[in-house]
Amino acid sequence: MRIALFVTCLADTMFPAAAKATVHLLERLGHEVVFPAGQTCCGQMHINTGYQKDALPLVRRHVQTFAPYDVVVAPSGSCVGSVRHQHAMVARAAGEEGLAARAEDVASRTYELSELLVDVLGVEDVGAYYPHRVTYHPTCHSLRMIRVGDKPQRLLRHVRGMELVELPAADQCCGFGGTFALKNADTSAAMLADKMRHVLDTGAEVCTAGDSSCLMHIGGGLSRLDAGVRTVHLAEILAATEETA
Structure with missing residues (x-):
């Protein structure tokens, strides 16, 4: 195609x-x-x-x-x-x-x-290999606007070597929302704090999502905490193989 x-x-x-x-x-x-x-x-x-x-x-x-x-x-x-x-x-x-x-x-x-x-394309197992403990954050637009449902999780469950752990309160917004984070900084920061707490509660090494914007927001907060948790786009995990992991 x-x-x-x-x-x-x-x-x-x-x-x-x-x-x-x-x-x-x-x-x-x-x-x-x-x-x-x-x-x-x-x-x-x-x-x-x-x-x-x-x-x-x-x-x-x-x-x-x-x-x-x-x-x-x-x-x-x-x-x-x-x-x-x-x-x-x-x-x-x-x-x-x-x-x-x-x-x-x-x-x-x-x-x-x-x-x-x-x-x-009708595929769920894309032949990926990613030997890490991972949690998935469903971003607001993917969850509520285009309604991708559990498609990202279905793909992640087929990734070899990976442990997928459920994110508590996963459907809650991370607080970014584009210019919302600028115009409502205090509210955004409070929402981010909740999201980071849930990510850390999973014990995951990596937090993934389908939107770089949300990962930028979550990753920035985690890096300031020096939490040792990375944010990685869903595409990067699905593209990983034994040769690249």
């Missing part, structure tokens, strides 16, 4: 390992991954902070860039959520019904990584 990688801003600028792992994993499974060079920010940050008019050109660019591809994947539940639930809305609010229809078409072919693997 020929799959277009929607890399996301965070992967492009701060966490490229998640994007590289996505490519390595899909290629190992026998698929061709292409990178449309014209892609930019999907506009989620603008939309979430009330700048829909400023997001419109980004929506238009995204639709033009990914329209030629039958399947699009992103290592981010939040960005996929924006493509599915916000792009057409922004276009319609601007009176661009044609763009809205094209945005819906692209959205129908856009998947978060665990969705692509389980629902489209």
Whole structure:
């Protein structure tokens, strides 16, 4: 299958390992991954902070860039959520019904990584090896907006050498929420403290998730505690093998 990688801003600028792992994993499974060079920010940050008019050109660019591809994947539940639930809305609010229809078409072919693997490619055992004790944090957008359900856990349970431990109060937000963490810093910090306590209670070496944004927030807090717990993107675990672990 020929799959277009929607890399996301965070992967492009701060966490490229998640994007590289996505490519390595899909290629190992026998698929061709292409990178449309014209892609930019999907506009989620603008939309979430009330700048829909400023997001419109980004929506238009995204639709033009990914329209030629039958399947699009992103290592981010939040960005996929924006493509599915916000792009057409922004276009319609601007009176661009044609763009809205094209945005819906692209959205129908856009998947978060665990969705692509389980629902489209029909695979749960990707041949990964990761000899560590790991806990999984279901990010808000993946859990509530695009509803990936237990697909990430199903994939993780097949990883050889890994001990997957349940995260207490897993469905609670980590407190990041994009600009929420800036505008409501005290509340965000309190939510993060709860999340870190639950992560530490598991005794895990690694906390994983499908969104680099949440991992950045949780990982930053854990590093300040010098807790000895790392945050690793789901794609990196699924891409790991005996040769790379």
